[in-house]
Amino acid sequence: MRLNYPTDIRIVRVxxxxxxxxxxxxxxxxxxxxxxxxxxxxxxxxxxNSGNLRARKRVExxxxxxxxxxxxxxxxxxxxxSSGEGPLFAQYATEMHTRILELGPNPIRAGRxxxx
Amino acid sequence: MIVADRKPVEEIIEQIKDHxxxxxxxxxxxxxxxxxxxxxxxxxxxxxxRMHAMKAGRDVKIDEVTLERQCDHEYxxxxxxxxxxxxxxxxxxxxxxxxxxxxxxxDMPIYPGVNTTFLGATEKRGLWTERCQACGSCILARTxxxxxxxxxxKRLLNGPCGGSSKGSCEINREVDCAxxxxxxxxxxxxxxxxxxxxxxIKDWSTDRAGxxxxxxxxxxxx
Numbered sequence: 001m002r003l004n005y006p007t008d009i010r011i012v013r014v015x016x017x018x019x020x021x022x023x024x025x026x027x028x029x030x031x032x033x034x035x036x037x038x039x040x041x042x043x044x045x046x047x048x049n050s051g052n053l054r055a056r057k058r059v060e061x062x063x064x065x066x067x068x069x070x071x072x073x074x075x076x077x078x079x080x081x082s083s084g085e086g087p088l089f090a091q092y093a094t095e096m097h098t099r100i101l102e103l104g105p106n107p108i109r110a111g112r113x114x115x116x
Numbered sequence: 117m118i119v120a121d122r123k124p125v126e127e128i129i130e131q132i133k134d135h136x137x138x139x140x141x142x143x144x145x146x147x148x149x150x151x152x153x154x155x156x157x158x159x160x161x162x163x164x165x166r167m168h169a170m171k172a173g174r175d176v177k178i179d180e181v182t183l184e185r186q187c188d189h190e191y192x193x194x195x196x197x198x199x200x201x202x203x204x205x206x207x208x209x210x211x212x213x214x215x216x217x218x219x220x221x222x223d224m225p226i227y228p229g230v231n232t233t234f235l236g237a238t239e240k241r242g243l244w245t246e247r248c249q250a251c252g253s254c255i256l257a258r259t260x261x262x263x264x265x266x267x268x269x270k271r272l273l274n275g276p277c278g279g280s281s282k283g284s285c286e287i288n289r290e291v292d293c294a295x296x297x298x299x300x301x302x303x304x305x306x307x308x309x310x311x312x313x314x315x316x317i318k319d320w321s322t323d324r325a326g327x328x329x330x331x332x333x334x335x336x337x338x
Binding site: 022023026027029030065068069070071107108110111112114115 | 124125126129156159160163164166167168169170171172173174175
């Protein structure tokens with residue numbers, strides 16, 4: 001299964017999506033990421049019971065904050081799949097990549113250049 | 117504990133719009149437990165404010181510090197040597213901490229980052245409910261451990277009003293009738309006869325009606 005997906009995605013491995021904190025998501029944007037998506041196990045299948053449900057809540061919190069400060073909630077997204085769904089992983093990567101291309105770069109990068 | 121709720125980020129952005137060096141000051145006590153003003157919330161707010169400033173092309177310095185408490189001199193003193201670097205502080209402590217901070221650092225603008233709400237308990241994560249109004253003269257011994265001052269909308273002291281229906285208060289079906297709870301508990305304790313005792317007129321001078329209050333303990337003062 002030699003699947004292709006966009007190369008400008010950086011994967012950060014975590015033991016469970018429950019490890020992903022709201023602060024991690026916000027810091028990624030603060031450091032200039034154009035988009036962040038979290039890929040967790042199927043809901044109901046978490047080895048730690050509620051890790052992926054916690055991640056979803058945190059993604060929703062990040063979306064609310066990004067909307068408030070004008071960066072846009074579409075730049076952060078939660079996805080769920082099982083470990084056997086490689087094609088879906090590639091599909092989500094492409095989907096997110098296309099969305100970010102449409103949205104353009106993280107607006108704080110333009111602001112930072114202006115300040116400098 | 118003192119329960120607080122986060123202020124909308126937009127409101128804080130508006131408050132600090134004229135400042136370029138800002139300290140976000142959290143508190144490790146009550147507001148940490150109710151997830152409104154602890155180290156985590158300081159980080160989240162600071163990150164949001166930094167991003168908002170960067171997006172607007174402003175060069176704003178926003179630092180994060182969380183003190184053990186903001187309602188004690190010794191902890192507030194911990195920032196004395198660095199407070200001068202900032203031109204404003206957003207305190208995520210309760211109203212007590214914000215005011216104590218303002219008293220101690222008289223020339224520094226202090227903005228509240230939370231809305232202090234009530235004295236309450238954590239029923240479950242994300243749900244805090246009021247239990248005490250700090251009336252200064254506790255009557256819980258007579259009311260089965262359930263406070264009619266805090267939990268009855270009318271603060272009635274001698275049984276429910278006519279608005280009590282099937283255990284709910286007339287102001288909202290989701291609010292328990294405090295007196296129904298009291299009677300149920302007195303029954304469970306086998307003390308229902310105490311319900312018949314008339315509660316005398318309460319001395320409200322210990323409540324807020326008597327103005328700002330103080331507790332003086334000369335036995336512990338040095």
